[in-house]
Amino acid sequence: MSPTLADRLFVALQSVIPQHWFSARIYRLARLTWPPLKDLMIRAFIRHYRVDLSEALEPDPRAYTHFNAFFTRALKADARPLDPDPQAILCPVDGVISQIGTIEEGCLLQAKGRTYRVEELLALAPGEPHPFLGGRFVTLYLSPRDYHRIHMPLAGRLEQMVYAPGRLFSVNRATAALVPNLFARNERLICRFVTEAGPMAVILVGALIVGGLETVWAGEITPPHRGPEPERWDYPSEAQSIQLARGQELGRFHLGSTVILLLPAQSADLDSGWLAGSQVRVGQRLGLWRPAGAISR
Template sequence: MLKHVYRLMIELTNGRWTSVILRQFARSGISRFVVPSFAKIYKLNEDEMEKALHEYHTLHDLFIRTLKKEARMIDKNEKSVVSPVDAVIEDIGSIKETSEILVKGKSYSIQEMLGNDQTVTKYLNGTYMVLYLSPSHYHRIHSPVEGTIVKQWTLGSKSYPVNKMGLKYGVRTLAKNYRMITEVNTASGHIAIVKVGAMFVNSIEKIHKGMHLQKGEEMAYFSFGSTVVLLFEKGIFHLEPSIHTPKDIRIGEVIGILVKENGGA
């Protein structure tokens, strides 16, 4: 019963006033009374949390929780690309010459997603990956690679659900929701890390400062669940053979390797 209530709360966040009310509740001291039941319903792993459950004074604090340092191991291979989030890999594929990607049988335009014609060009015929975070996941986002931030920008104003139903029946959620895009230049080429909000306006908080990213370094966090879309420039990314969809993945686990633009490792 409680799980259905929580799901209803999450779906209500696509409305302006319900979003405001639920956001205020999640950040209020009253919400601490639902922290134990939420942790139980969504089977949160308390052993890996940096703090004990009773130390989270609001539901929002629990959503943006940090983990013990040893809870996630980052692959050290300099060529590897690691998952930036704890998530479910929902879709992987090629970016068409028309800039379209196909997610859950629905076409999305990365031109609309990125909002910049010049930026889009380098990703045509490249690879995309969609990683969905449910309310049960750890909500902090880490860098999948080492590299230099070329630019970072935000687009969109409202955020609608990006779960399976939202991706299938929503109105261009990945391309229209509030989103923060970070473009990173690596030794092999460019990667765009698109952080897509699922609830509330401006539900993505940036943590990282400076222009250089270490692989596994924390970049930002989501309030509640959301989605990360990774875009790889043509010819620079080889998918890890064991990856399939849907697949549960954790931060630091290998999702592929970077290769030189001429195809060499």
């Protein structure tokens, strides 16, 4: 579907508003604890987006301290069963597949007619090597009504975390179709792991109104919105290791956005049935992995 005039005006507006200032105001609003206001916001949100609270660990909307606590709500233990196949690559979020496929000539597909380079997405220095050439990628969009915690696709040891400062364009379909290099331009948190399938990257992309990116090992990374250079945290040794189990919570968005999963070519295959536009949930099988170095038959 071609972008409409309304889509173009929406993107133009985003280009001129103070994105970080506006998102910071929303961040504060989402944490106000005055019951009449926070209850009003939560009720209006549930009604507008038809949020199903039957899966929530706390189904009473009035029990949440503020809007953000409701937005990042936990689910019941059995709400997202994990695929039982131990070789399954699990979906890390609830959402919609925006794009899925192979990293061809170092590029990922953003939208029809638009690609961007994996080196830019990973905030690498010029010429810095990475293991994802020819690998697999999945771009997953979280709508406002979705569950907003991110879970591990595979068991892994954290190797590096990079905060890459950037813009905060919306990441919806219209903006992806119109803004070049959208996911490599926006603020993002790049989490790289060592797994039995080899290297894996889970990238949390910030967006307009998304006032916070958080991980289970480091807490809130934003705010504040740092800059202008990327910040890196390395976890090089077993003594410093942070191990996360398959399906374990990795982090969360304070208001929603997009997750991009990168996997190596030699040990990961994505199921052919998944297409752009497919609805997905945490714990579903996206594909299968082989031990790093194994030969596919």
